[in-house]
Amino acid sequence: MTDRRRPHLLLVAWGFPPCRSGGVYRALATANRFAGGGWDVTVLTVPREVFVRYTGVDATLEDLVDPRVRVERVPFTWARLETDVRRFSRLRVRAPVLWRRLRTGLDRLPFPETGYGPWRAELERAAARVHAEHTVDLVLATANPHVAFTAAWALHRRAGVPYVLDYRDAWLLDVFDGRRLHGRASRAARWERRLVGSATEIWFVNEPIRRWHARLYPDAAARMHVVANGFDVSLASVARSRPDDSPLVFGYVGTLTPKVPLAEFLSGWTAARAIPSMAGAVVRVHGYLGFFHAPGRETQRLLDRAAAQGVSYEGPVGKLDAADTYAGFDVLLLLLGAGRYVTSGKVFEYLATGLPIVSVHDPGNAVAEVLGGYPLWFPVADLSAPEIARALVEAAAAARAGDPALRKAAVEYAEGFRRDRQLDPRIEALTDAVTAGGPDPAGVQP
């Protein structure tokens, strides 16, 4: 450690504002929180154009980046999703299927991750350049994509810079069905073993995922921490005041992927709407229909068909507009894919509202650990239509009752899940370790 007063963090995050995907909020909050905590922060991410062309942008997020954070855009080519025809080769135009097969194989040569492998060389060069210009004291790489970890690895190998691996998901574990995705001898497994072995800390978004990895790497278990996503204080909203007899508004905010049990929910909703107390109730769906620009066709079809049942698709909502959107709801709908390792960043925003939450997902989902103590939580025991209808009706009754004591208890419970409360303990520990100049607990590779 040098005698400079401000330590320097290199944050490697493929998704960063204005990218609109879910993982961006965590990277954004991490950068801002470190900057606020007295660190110089440099972010390595992809060019803005990548988000414009492939993932979609939430332009409101750019205004939330702390002005002290320096953002370096590292060239990235997403060949398979490339839509700029000028960049197409003759082979791609004449034989697109053959081209796709060849491209997939080539992409995986530098790093075993389809589509992202070629970013490794650019990232490593950028990390070395940043370190040469302004000595890096800590690298925090957030995945997926896991290629982000290679910048941390490279700086650690060459200059002994300690690093943190931040898993928003998992690499070897399928968080939906719990099976292992890559064999022990696979390149992905070998890479992860090396990375985990030398990491100063390894962060996971929930305890089930941390536990799975602790079993896989018992020697590293003490360096593994849960840093849940949490919610940003600025986004917490208050419930709207509504006339007693006005129809209830159920709201969903989030990305509707094929994993989300939308069809099951809509069956339950149709059943619930036949009950007199639910007369006139509506569902407003906000968010993206899939991860990329092209919306999921099946999702779109389901939503179109449900329009007659009071379900409307309202399109994406910018982060800065989220609080106003929540204020228009009486009940929140949490639709998640099955899986005991699955949590959602969205659940924390939901908690912050203090509104009744209907959970439509597998009861064993990891999110149950977060919502377990929330007094206005209405989970389902299974995904059958009558069971979903029951939860909807109970939540509607709670919304109509509007018990102030229950709501206060709900908001108080949510306080524990503020994002700053998740990040601060780790930032303090890392600041102490870096500024004290103590030895890198994981040691330096030869």
Added chain:
Amino acid sequence: MNVLLIAEARTPPSRHTAHSIARQAAAGVTFDLVTWWPPPAALEAVTDLVSVLGPRLEATERRGDGSLRARAWSRLVLPTLLWRAFRRDRPSVEAAGRADMIVALDTPATLTAWQLARRLPTPEVIQGFDAADAVLTDRLRRPRG
């Protein structure tokens, strides 16, 4: 902003695509359209149709449409036919000349778009309307200095 859309148009565009094109048209973007088959009404309503380059047969009149053979023909033979017809068709060539953006709406149209990209240095040439829509939206939000 002038956008040239090229499509085989064997199948109609999705509702989402048709809606996006209509939205951009309402925002002031003008669209020219060149197709192989006659375009669906949803597209024709929001574009200035320049040319139908293939036989003017509606889907119901096209024998074997949707069959494996028809799809293979569409994948392997039609791209070249479409490009050859395009460059012989004066209105189409003129539409390409005035375009700020050229969009291949479906895979068979990509070869024509690629050939135009090699000959015309100025317009952006994009595959698929979702990506084009994103670029147009971003362009309107952040006009070039």
